[in-house]
Amino acid sequence: MMYADLIDQEDLLGQLKALGFQVPSGASAEQACEYAVRGLNNERAIVLRTMVKQMFTSSATILPAVRQAIDKQLLPALAEFQQNRSA
Numbered sequence: 001m002m003y004a005d006l007i008d009q010e011d012l013l014g015q016l017k018a019l020g021f022q023v024p025s026g027a028s029a030e031q032a033c034e035y036a037v038r039g040l041n042n043e044r045a046i047v048l049r050t051m052v053k054q055m056f057t058s059s060a061t062i063l064p065a066v067r068q069a070i071d072k073q074l075l076p077a078l079a080e081f082q083q084n085r086s087a
Contacts, residue, residue, distance in 0.1 A: 005058070005059060005060035005061065006060060006061050006062075006063060007055055007058075007060050007061065007062045007063060007066055008063045008065075008066060009028065009029045009032075009063070009065060009066060011066075012029050012032055012033075012066050012069070013025070013027060013029075013032050015051055015055075016032055016035075016036050016051075019047050019048075019051060020047075021035060021036045021044075022035065023035045023036065028065075028069070029065050029066045029068075029069035029070075030065075030068070030069040030072065030073060032069070033069045033070060033072075033073030033074045034073055036048060036073075036074065037073060037074060037077035037078075040077060040078075040081045042085075045078055045081050045082070048074060048078060049078060052070060052074060052075070052078075055070075
């Protein structure tokens with residue numbers, strides 16, 4: 001039997017909590033990402049970018065709900081933060 005590494009909603013919540021983000025237990029992936037980008041600052045942006053990069057470059061499969069939450073919440077917020085910082 002073959003087992004694949006998966007990144008699911010619980011993994012995302014666990015990673016965010018481990019990085020110091022306050023995310024309520026039981027939050028959906030999208031809600032967790034919304035909480036993570038609240039009050040975004042340089043330090044938080046760097047931590048989130050690093051987390052996303054590690055997730056995307058790992059051999060693990062990111063489940064669709066998690067990928068969608070990252071695509072809809074985290075990546076646009078990080079891009080907007082970077083753009084506003086550069087302006």
